[in-house]
Amino acid sequence: MSVLSTGAHLPGDPLDNDALERLAGPLPDDVLAGIEVRRRHWLIDPRTGEHRTSTSRMATAAARQALDRAGLEPADIELIVMSTASPEHLLPAAGTYVQEQLGLDAAAVIEVRAGCAGAVQALDIARRLLADGVHRTALVIGAESISPLLAPLYLGRDPFDVRMRDRLTLYTFGDGAAAMVLEAGGPGSAAGRPRPVFATRSLGGGRRPGMLINGGGTDLPLARQQARERLMEIRLDIQGTTKFGPHVFVTGLRDMLGRSGLSVADIDACVLPEGNAEYFSGEFDAAGLSPTDGARLKKIIVENLADVGATGSPAVPLALDAGWRKGTVRPGDTVLLLAIEASRYVYAGLTLTWEAPAP
Incomplete structure (x- = not known):
């Protein structure tokens, strides 16, 4: 198995700590230094909470970039393994929407419901299926939309009325998607x-x-x-x-x-x-x-x-x-x-x- 390429998608412009402070109030300097985050990307409009994209659309954008870098077309992909804890719907699986947006009438799709560990677990699932000869190529994707859960913590409130523990959550999380293109055999x-x-x-x-x-x-x-x-x-x-x-x-x-x-x-x-x-x-x-x-x-x-x-x-x-x-x-x-x-x-x-x- 070889990883031919990766791709990524981050929604919207970066939201830095100064901009977030104006929306939700400040964090103490030592706490801000401890979480290490200077900027993040949110799929919502930070001022209104309106959605500007979705989990599957971010996943598709990352997949297209990875495919372009690998010199492949969507039709070359036989297997999609996707990890997310924030799909648009409980069913169908978000990976099937990626399949649809890539223009694939038929593909093997597996979804892992997980957070940080999910993409590595998804990568191993794809690796084993390629090694077994079940499929020749695969897309492994991790995508997450966390900001829709964050908007209610501060929208419509005075920034200085936002609870400190809620501010810590707001400053910590971001949205995005990333993909890997795998091929059976190869130098690996x-x-x-x-x-x-x-x-x-x-x-x-x-x-x-x-x-x-x-x-x-x-x-x-x-x-x-x-x-x-x-x-x-x-x-x-x-x-x-x-x-x-x-x-x-x-x-x-x-x-x-x-x-x-x-x-x-x-x-x-x-x-x-x-x-x-x-x-x-x-x-x-x-x-x-x-x-x-x-x-x-x-x-x-x-x-x-x-x-x-x-x-x-x-x-x-x-x-x-x-x-x-x-x-x-x-x-x-x-x-x-x-x-x-x-x-x-x-x-x-x-x-x-x-x-x-x-x-």
């Missing part, structure tokens, strides 16, 4: 190249969710859901994620190194969904990393949190796309994709040898 299957290794696990059994998107499900009768202050809302356990998040990262890293037989010195790029390298680095000792390995790991992390915010499903492929375009992910590199998701403290990791020349 050549002798001497390490086989891809995958691992995923939820560490949140018996633990309060780090992130909960409430509403629109079947937890309560619809009449009782409609009586809530907000029909849908996003809830963060900030204290829980701060304390337990590094453990998830460390456990995922240890698992991937053990399964792959790689050492940190063997990895050329470690692609993460968010930055927080300093936040996690205090836990490197618990992963059994030497000071030398810990210092190297910080140098090879590929992420773009400051420019896009926390984006959920597209986070890893957005970072991978940015790293590929900037030349920090190069042909021949051994790449570790490691996604950490707060929902039920899930990690998903995949190693691969990068083949695509710079776009």
